Amino acid sequence: MLFQKKAKIMLAVADGNAVPLSEVPDEAFSSEILGKGFAVKPTSGTVYSPVDGTVESITESRHAYTLLSDDGLDILVHIGIDTVELKGEGFLSMVKEGDKIRAGDVLARADLDLINQKGFETVIPVVITNPERLSKTDFSLGKVLGGKSEALRYQLG
Amino acid sequence: MKEFTYKIEDPNGMHARPAGMLATFAKQFHAxxxxxxxxxxxxxxxxxxxxxxxxxxxxxxxxxISGDDEDTAAAALEAFCKEKMKGNTKM
Structure with missing residues (x-):
């Protein structure tokens, strides 16, 4: 059969609209130079983990979370574009480095209004930065619920 | 083994973009x-x-840096740090 290996799932990281990385207004993401993935244009500021795994690092400015999934994928969840410049303003971390997390657990709360007011995009790219491990990807884009909707079905190579 | 040092010039430190650019660049070498x-x-x-x-x-x-292409890798990485990690691009 085509599906010899079990397909795995990544959840949407926020309520909103899931879009391809190519729609992220930042070349580092849209050109897929950092890796493969999807992005969510959020309508609500609660950000969920897409996978079961471990929180590997949180930037000092609390806008970027790197996760190591239990199946060995390196995942970057980056809230907003250029938001490193907010130096933490508008971001509340709900996890710590080293925490074990389940898909759907809350990683952070972001104040989308404040981020917008400061002139930054709120789109949340989710990037698998070791995409060489993926053998098959199937994205489910469009309207999603954070921590509930399936955004990506994948298989490891 | 080859070694060099680089002091981070990016005002925002080693955040996602420079880390990503560096990792992507580094992956091309065997070392x-x-x-x-x-x-x-x-x-x-x-x-x-x-x-x-x-x-x-x-x-x-x-x-x-250690491996069969360490000379090339070290030179290329040092140049990459100096040119691409100044922090005029952010993320």
Missing amino acids: DIRVNAGEKSADGKRLLSLMSLGAVHGTELTFC
């Missing part, structure tokens, strides 16, 4: 690339590992 900052050590080919260094503006990174 093992370690990036050390104080007590911490990262795999230069992994964005997550580089970000977990928590390196800020002014942190001195020591690159240790």
Whole structure:
């Protein structure tokens, strides 16, 4: 059969609209130079983990979370574009480095209004930065619920 | 083994973009690339590992490169750091 290996799932990281990385207004993401993935244009500021795994690092400015999934994928969840410049303003971390997390657990709360007011995009790219491990990807884009909707079905190579 | 140091010029430190650009660039080499900052050590080919260094503006990174293409890799990485990691691009 085509599906010899079990397909795995990544959840949407926020309520909103899931879009391809190519729609992220930042070349580092849209050109897929950092890796493969999807992005969510959020309508609500609660950000969920897409996978079961471990929180590997949180930037000092609390806008970027790197996760190591239990199946060995390196995942970057980056809230907003250029938001490193907010130096933490508008971001509340709900996890710590080293925490074990389940898909759907809350990683952070972001104040989308404040981020917008400061002139930054709120789109949340989710990037698998070791995409060489993926053998098959199937994205489910469009309207999603954070921590509930399936955004990506994948298989490891 | 080849070694060089680079002091981070990006005012925002080793955040996602520079870490990602560096890891992506480093992946083209066979050599093992370690990036050390104080007590911490990262795999230069992994964005997550580089970000977990928590390196800020002014942190001195020591690159240790070993493998069959270490000469090429060290020279290319040193040039890459100087040219691409100044922080005029952010993320």
